Amino acid sequence: MTRRLRWAAALCTALALLTGCWDQRPVEGRGVVESVGVAPTATPGVRQWTFVFPNPTESVSNLGTLPPDQNLYALAVTARTWTTALLKVQQQSTRDLYFGQFRVLVLSPRLSASTWARLITTFNRSGRILKTFYVVAGDPAGLVAQTPTLSEGGPFYGLFKLLACHCQPFMFGQRAWQVWDRLKTPGVSPVVPLIRVSASEILENRQIAVLGPKTVIPWSPAASAGWAYLTQHVVKGALTVTVDGQRIGLNRLHGSSHVTVVADAAGTRVVDRLSYRAALEDVPPTLRLTPAEKTAIAQAASHALLRLGDQAVRAAEREQVDPFGWHREAQWARNAPGSPWPMPVSWTGWTVDLTAKVHIANEGVSQ
Amino acid sequence: METAAKGLSPLEYTTMLVTAIVGNIMFVWPHHVVSAAGENALGSIVVLIAALMLSGLLHHHAVWRATRHRLTRCLLTSAAGLSLTLVVGVDLALLALLLQLMGTLFYADTPRWALLLPLLGIMIWGAGIRLDALGRLTQLWVPLGGTMLAFVSAVALIHATHLRPLWPQNWYLTPMGHGIANMAHLMLPVGPAVVVLAPRVNAARHIVRRAFLVAAGTISVMLLTIYALVMMMLGPNAIVQLHWPLVYSLETITLDSTFFISRMGLAVIFLWTAVVVLSFATHLRLIMQWLLPRRATPPIWGIGGLGLLYSLAVVAFPTPSSATRWILHTLDPIALGYLILQHGLLAVWLGIDSLAQRRRQRTRTIAPIQE
Numbered sequence: 001m002t003r004r005l006r007w008a009a010a011l012c013t014a015l016a017l018l019t020g021c022w023d024q025r026p027v028e029g030r031g032v033v034e035s036v037g038v039a040p041t042a043t044p045g046v047r048q049w050t051f052v053f054p055n056p057t058e059s060v061s062n063l064g065t066l067p068p069d070q071n072l073y074a075l076a077v078t079a080r081t082w083t084t085a086l087l088k089v090q091q092q093s094t095r096d097l098y099f100g101q102f103r104v105l106v107l108s109p110r111l112s113a114s115t116w117a118r119l120i121t122t123f124n125r126s127g128r129i130l131k132t133f134y135v136v137a138g139d140p141a142g143l144v145a146q147t148p149t150l151s152e153g154g155p156f157y158g159l160f161k162l163l164a165c166h167c168q169p170f171m172f173g174q175r176a177w178q179v180w181d182r183l184k185t186p187g188v189s190p191v192v193p194l195i196r197v198s199a200s201e202i203l204e205n206r207q208i209a210v211l212g213p214k215t216v217i218p219w220s221p222a223a224s225a226g227w228a229y230l231t232q233h234v235v236k237g238a239l240t241v242t243v244d245g246q247r248i249g250l251n252r253l254h255g256s257s258h259v260t261v262v263a264d265a266a267g268t269r270v271v272d273r274l275s276y277r278a279a280l281e282d283v284p285p286t287l288r289l290t291p292a293e294k295t296a297i298a299q300a301a302s303h304a305l306l307r308l309g310d311q312a313v314r315a316a317e318r319e320q321v322d323p324f325g326w327h328r329e330a331q332w333a334r335n336a337p338g339s340p341w342p343m344p345v346s347w348t349g350w351t352v353d354l355t356a357k358v359h360i361a362n363e364g365v366s367q
Numbered sequence: 368m369e370t371a372a373k374g375l376s377p378l379e380y381t382t383m384l385v386t387a388i389v390g391n392i393m394f395v396w397p398h399h400v401v402s403a404a405g406e407n408a409l410g411s412i413v414v415l416i417a418a419l420m421l422s423g424l425l426h427h428h429a430v431w432r433a434t435r436h437r438l439t440r441c442l443l444t445s446a447a448g449l450s451l452t453l454v455v456g457v458d459l460a461l462l463a464l465l466l467q468l469m470g471t472l473f474y475a476d477t478p479r480w481a482l483l484l485p486l487l488g489i490m491i492w493g494a495g496i497r498l499d500a501l502g503r504l505t506q507l508w509v510p511l512g513g514t515m516l517a518f519v520s521a522v523a524l525i526h527a528t529h530l531r532p533l534w535p536q537n538w539y540l541t542p543m544g545h546g547i548a549n550m551a552h553l554m555l556p557v558g559p560a561v562v563v564l565a566p567r568v569n570a571a572r573h574i575v576r577r578a579f580l581v582a583a584g585t586i587s588v589m590l591l592t593i594y595a596l597v598m599m600m601l602g603p604n605a606i607v608q609l610h611w612p613l614v615y616s617l618e619t620i621t622l623d624s625t626f627f628i629s630r631m632g633l634a635v636i637f638l639w640t641a642v643v644v645l646s647f648a649t650h651l652r653l654i655m656q657w658l659l660p661r662r663a664t665p666p667i668w669g670i671g672g673l674g675l676l677y678s679l680a681v682v683a684f685p686t687p688s689s690a691t692r693w694i695l696h697t698l699d700p701i702a703l704g705y706l707i708l709q710h711g712l713l714a715v716w717l718g719i720d721s722l723a724q725r726r727r728q729r730t731r732t733i734a735p736i737q738e
Contacts, residue, residue, distance in 0.1 A: 014485075175619065332602070
């Protein structure tokens with residue numbers, strides 16, 4: 001009996017000790033950080049840090065009634081380092097800063113590449129921050145972080161949904177661990193989406209920014225699309241081509257990009273075969289769509305795809321970056337050690353052979 | 368050393384071997400091997416698995432020889448004692464790494480000792496029960512942990528995109544050798560586990576040997592799967608920067624864009640922690656069984672004392688880097704030298720013994736003709 005009593009006493013003590021009540025912090029005591037925006041200021045080395053939180057007055061009862069521009073609130077401070085910024089924001093907040101729901105890190109493309117690398121490494125190192133948040137280039141960073149989307153109300157964070165919805169034409173969004181992994185691997189340049197705020201205060205996700213050796217390089221929408229086609233980051237692409245003076249639209253492009261990297265004494269050769277399927281719906285009423293016309297449209301689309309790919313490859317060569325990871329493939333194939341980023345990427349001695357084939361898989365419901 | 372009345376079943380033996388050999392290294396693995404061998408790590412792992420199987424088979428042979436040969440028994444028992452001493456050294460560092468993992472990723476505000484106490488409690492309790500009861504515990508948790516790990520790894524496979532570093536065009540032997548050396552600590556529990564547990568399995572010898580081979584097969588599949596998963600997700604350059612590569616990989620699995628579930632990997636981490644703790648308990652139990660082979664349950668002062676020794680981990684290794692350094696730079700070279708010497712001597716001894724035995728048999732068969 002004494003033995004049982006002793007067990008019961010031990011169990012009760014354990015139950016009392018292991019409840020977690022001693023250091024618990026209720027959800028209303030936490031300031032859930034959705035995103036952080038970092039932008040340079042006029043003073044060199046000093047940055048502006050914008051911490052974005054969901055509006056604490058938001059509750060289940062008023063979820064539908066709260067207008068989108070009241071879903072979020074932001075605290076902004078200026079500081080040289082992340083540590084100081086964290087300290088200053090905590091000093092302004094009545095809630096404990098919590099990073100368990102952290103969604104997006106918005107960095108200004110005007111910050112130097114080394115600052116980017118430093119911040120990404122710091123965020124990755126911290127055990128308190130999830131590794132699945134997105135890293136984006138935002139211009140201007142603070143505004144991008146706190147601009148709500150019209151289509152998304154609480155409890156969702158619009159910028160996060162924009163990247164994670166799998167509804168965008170191109171999947172530019174990169175999770176933090178993927179960006180960090182590229183940062184630590186030689187022969188590949190980290191890529192992030194470049195988000196801008198339009199004149200009518202709407203978030204736009206049309207471009208990528210590539211982390212170069214010294215600066216962050218924004219790519220044009222065409223080169224960004226080319227990158228997406230070459231690296232198979234296309235969810236539902238679209239192309240407009242001109243055949244016999246008529247403009248024809250191809251929708252819902254998706255498919256594959258098969259890459260082979262061969263390195264030998266003569267140099268390195270990349271063979272990339274793009275194979276995409278498209279729906280043909282946006283055609284002029286006069287077009288009868290004979291087999292010859294369809295072939296001509298498919299050929300024109302293939303050429304358009306090649307032009308996009310070509311723009312991406314040329315941009316990479318011009319900026320001496322490799323967002324495709326082909327240098328990484330060559331490095332791994334040789335099994336040679338290499339220093340990680342910012343190892344200079346050299347395209348000397350490289351041949352890139354692109355072929356594209358667009359197959360019209362869907363012609364719509366009418367002739 | 369013959370079969371005990373209440374022994375282990377072959378399946379319990381298998382799961383106990385898996386727990387004792389790879390149970391506690393899962394979270395830190397494959398950092399050690401990739402840091403030395405890079406992309407050649409696959410070669411190192413294959414060699415290690417082969418060595419593990421050979422070592423186990425050699426020890427089984429020796430254990431059965433020892434049942435009728437006193438000197439072999441003496442040699443085996445002393446070798447097992449030395450191995451277990453080194454196992455304690457590895458365990459201290461791995462326990463520190465487990466506590467640091469929990470403190471870094473999950474319980475940032477909880478003091479280390481508060482994390483250690485419940486773990487130590489479970490360890491001491493696990494080591495204090497009867498051997499077959501501990502066997503049944505591992506029989507429950509190893510398949511559970513394994514299944515969950517397989518399921519979550521399958522989900523993680525969507526991120527496994529880099530096939531290239533899995534099979535490099537050139538294989539370099541020197542880094543491969545360094546990779547094997549860095550994994551020497553993995554081989555340490557094989558000998559003592561077989562020597563202590565094999566005679567207590569209630570089954571014929573060929574079944575016991577088969578149970579060991581099943582354990583070795585399971586270990587191989589686990590090591591190769593985890594290696595492939597982590598390598599294909601992160602590549603050889605990022606793995607070496609992480610203290611807990613498998614945990615990091617599991618942390619990347621999320622369903623936050625479709626559901627509210629954002630950390631699926633947690634399920635496997637919590638489940639596998641049970642196996643890690645059982646692994647420490649099994650090691651404690653092996654030590655007690657080695658010290659007091661005739662007792663059904665070890666005395667509480669014995670396991671309590673060992674538990675106190677294990678709690679030194681918090682003091683001895685304040686950072687993950689110090690624990691990793693201790694394993695890689697201090698224990699691994701000692702373990703490698705010791706294992707080569709021990710296995711070499713054991714093989715030579717068994718060779719001489721079987722030769723002598725054969726000669727005796729021949730003399731016995733020739734003798735009547737001479738008479």
